[in-house]
Amino acid sequence: MTSATIVEPKDAHPGYPTGLRRWLVTTDHKDIGLLYMGFSAAMFFVAGMLALVFRAELAAPGVQFLQGSLYNQLVTLHGLAMVFAFIMPFATGLNNYLIPLMIGSPRTALPRLSKWGFWLLPLAVMVLLIPFFLQFFGVGDGASQASWTMDNTGLDMQSRLGVDFTIVAVYLFGISSIFGAFNVIVTVLTLRTPTMSLWSMPLFCWGWLVVAFLLLLVVPVLATAVGLLFADRHFGTHFFIASGGGDPILFQHLFWFFGHPEVYIVVLPAWAILPTILSAFSRKPIYGYKAQVYSYWAIAFLGSIVWGHHMLAQGLPLMENLYFMYATFSISVPTSVLIFCWIGTIWRGAMTFETPMLFALGAIVGMLIGGLSGVLIPDAGAYSQYHNTMYITGHFHYPFFGAAVLGMMATVYYYLPKMTGRMYNESLGRLHFWITAVSFNVTFLSMMMVGLAGMPRHVVDYAIKYADWNRVISVAAFVLGAAQLIFLYNVIQTIRGHGEKAADKPWEGAVGLEWTPSSPPPS
Ligand code: HEM
Numbered sequence: 001m002t003s004a005t006i007v008e009p010k011d012a013h014p015g016y017p018t019g020l021r022r023w024l025v026t027t028d029h030k031d032i033g034l035l036y037m038g039f040s041a042a043m044f045f046v047a048g049m050l051a052l053v054f055r056a057e058l059a060a061p062g063v064q065f066l067q068g069s070l071y072n073q074l075v076t077l078h079g080l081a082m083v084f085a086f087i088m089p090f091a092t093g094l095n096n097y098l099i100p101l102m103i104g105s106p107r108t109a110l111p112r113l114s115k116w117g118f119w120l121l122p123l124a125v126m127v128l129l130i131p132f133f134l135q136f137f138g139v140g141d142g143a144s145q146a147s148w149t150m151d152n153t154g155l156d157m158q159s160r161l162g163v164d165f166t167i168v169a170v171y172l173f174g175i176s177s178i179f180g181a182f183n184v185i186v187t188v189l190t191l192r193t194p195t196m197s198l199w200s201m202p203l204f205c206w207g208w209l210v211v212a213f214l215l216l217l218v219v220p221v222l223a224t225a226v227g228l229l230f231a232d233r234h235f236g237t238h239f240f241i242a243s244g245g246g247d248p249i250l251f252q253h254l255f256w257f258f259g260h261p262e263v264y265i266v267v268l269p270a271w272a273i274l275p276t277i278l279s280a281f282s283r284k285p286i287y288g289y290k291a292q293v294y295s296y297w298a299i300a301f302l303g304s305i306v307w308g309h310h311m312l313a314q315g316l317p318l319m320e321n322l323y324f325m326y327a328t329f330s331i332s333v334p335t336s337v338l339i340f341c342w343i344g345t346i347w348r349g350a351m352t353f354e355t356p357m358l359f360a361l362g363a364i365v366g367m368l369i370g371g372l373s374g375v376l377i378p379d380a381g382a383y384s385q386y387h388n389t390m391y392i393t394g395h396f397h398y399p400f401f402g403a404a405v406l407g408m409m410a411t412v413y414y415y416l417p418k419m420t421g422r423m424y425n426e427s428l429g430r431l432h433f434w435i436t437a438v439s440f441n442v443t444f445l446s447m448m449m450v451g452l453a454g455m456p457r458h459v460v461d462y463a464i465k466y467a468d469w470n471r472v473i474s475v476a477a478f479v480l481g482a483a484q485l486i487f488l489y490n491v492i493q494t495i496r497g498h499g500e501k502a503a504d505k506p507w508e509g510a511v512g513l514e515w516t517p518s519s520p521p522p523s
Pocket residue numbers: 048051052055075076078079080082083087146147148149393397400401405443457458459477480481
């Protein structure tokens with residue numbers, strides 16, 4: 001089907017529903033995007049609150065208030081919610097909102113599928129949380145404690161309700177992602193305005209196209225892994241049970257075949273929007289467009305064949321460990337190409353530092369520290385020292401929070417005038433950036449430090465010698481959390497119509513079709 005043969009849906013006409021009905025019946029790509037973004041932003045605050053609860057517990061050695069398995073439950077919920085309920089759906093919301101505007105289409109190709117994808121999310125979150133609350137009524141043993149990687153197989157087998165509910169929730173999240181991926185692929189391939197070739201479409205569309213294919217490749221493998229786990233738990237099979245002839249390591253292979261590409265699923269949408277923002281605030285065209293597209297594909301390919309670097313301590317044969325180590329190092333080539341292109345884009349540009357630009361530069365630094373701290377880890381010789389320590393926790397929050405979340409924040413500030421028709425408060429935006437940048441780095445660099453000193457992760461109590469670092473981390477984490485309230489306030493005020501009216505193209509250096517319609521764009 002070409003764009004010309006698609007009949008416009010009825011709801012594109014004037015009598016577009018308002019109020020609650022609008023959000024229930026909408027097939028407008030912008031409304032669907034806003035639903036995704038609103039819901040996942042709320043989940044960001046929920047999962048962030050969980051982190052603050054267990055950071056309060058960790059502020060001092062000894063067990064304060066998270067008795068029994070509560071600590072591990074909260075860590076697991078925090079990880080699962082951040083990954084599946086916040087950051088992936090948020091990027092999906094952005095693609096629903098932005099891709100049609102960027103390619104000059106009034107709609108996405110499969111809006112109803114995309115809407116299904118959205119409504120599965122609240123359901124999945126409910127399923128995830130039910131066992132947590134049931135334990136307070138004496139039912140079951142709480143949420144899963146098996147960490148977001150679900151690989152603590154011993155625990156998996158013992159825990160009654162939590163893991164089962166997690167498995168169902170992961171299925172629902174997975175179906176949602178697959179629906180979103182189909183929508184992106186068909187939209188990008190069939191609905192571009194006739195004059196736009198693949199090689200002239202915005203990098204954000206390219207990035208998301210790659211992410212969509214990655215999702216189709218790896219999410220079914222995750223579903224298989226948790227499906228087999230479910231069978232082991234209830235149907236008497238022994239896929240992962242060593243005593244029955246199965247192999248617990250097989251679960252980790254399947255999980256990480258999903259888990260490592262997942263990192264790129266999370267960061268690529270952010271990486272793909274950065275050049276657009278950098279170019280707008282340097283008043284220069286994007287440098288190395290094609291090189292960046294090839295890098296996305298290279299990252300997706302290499303990212304899919306390095307999963308074993310999460311398993312270097314599991315006793316794989318030496319040659320396998322060496323393979324995974326060198327293969328992992330090779331990813332630094334395409335990622336370095338990206339960083340080189342971004343520096344090329346701002347090089348000698350007429351740079352100004354509005355909030356989106358600050359966050360974009362912050363995301364680059366986050367990616368650099370995440371990458372550099374990551375290159376050390378798969379060193380097969382040194383791995384046993386890093387394994388299961390707070391160093392790992394500090395490290396992976398750099399790509400997740402440092403690159404992806406800061407990148408999303410840059411995007412929100414950049415497009416907020418387009419989405420709301422109003423300018424946000426610039427001073428509050430900059431304040432938000434500086435407090436976030438400082439407290440984020442203090443939190444997670446300190447985590448790396450205390451990890452190098454030997455503090456394990458996934459523990460509620462720790463030796464006295466780690467107490468100082470942990471106090472620093474907890475205080476910084478609370479400052480980081482508080483800074484996000486500034487963001488929330490700024491965004492809500494902008495949505496409520498405070499702030500100057502925004503022009504159709506509020507940024508002098510911005511280019512792209514998405515600035516053509518009025519702000520906010522009509523449904
Ligand atoms: C206020 C910000 C945040 C703080 C203070 C924080 C803190 C932490 C800490 C201390 C742990 C490890 C606990 C342990 O192993 O004992 C953890 C785990 C984790 N965090 Fe965060 N985090 C924050 C934001 C995020 C964000 C934005 C993401 C992703 C988008 C994220 C994803 C994860 C994941 C996947 C885990 C692993 C959970 C597990 O091992 O099962 N976090 N976080």
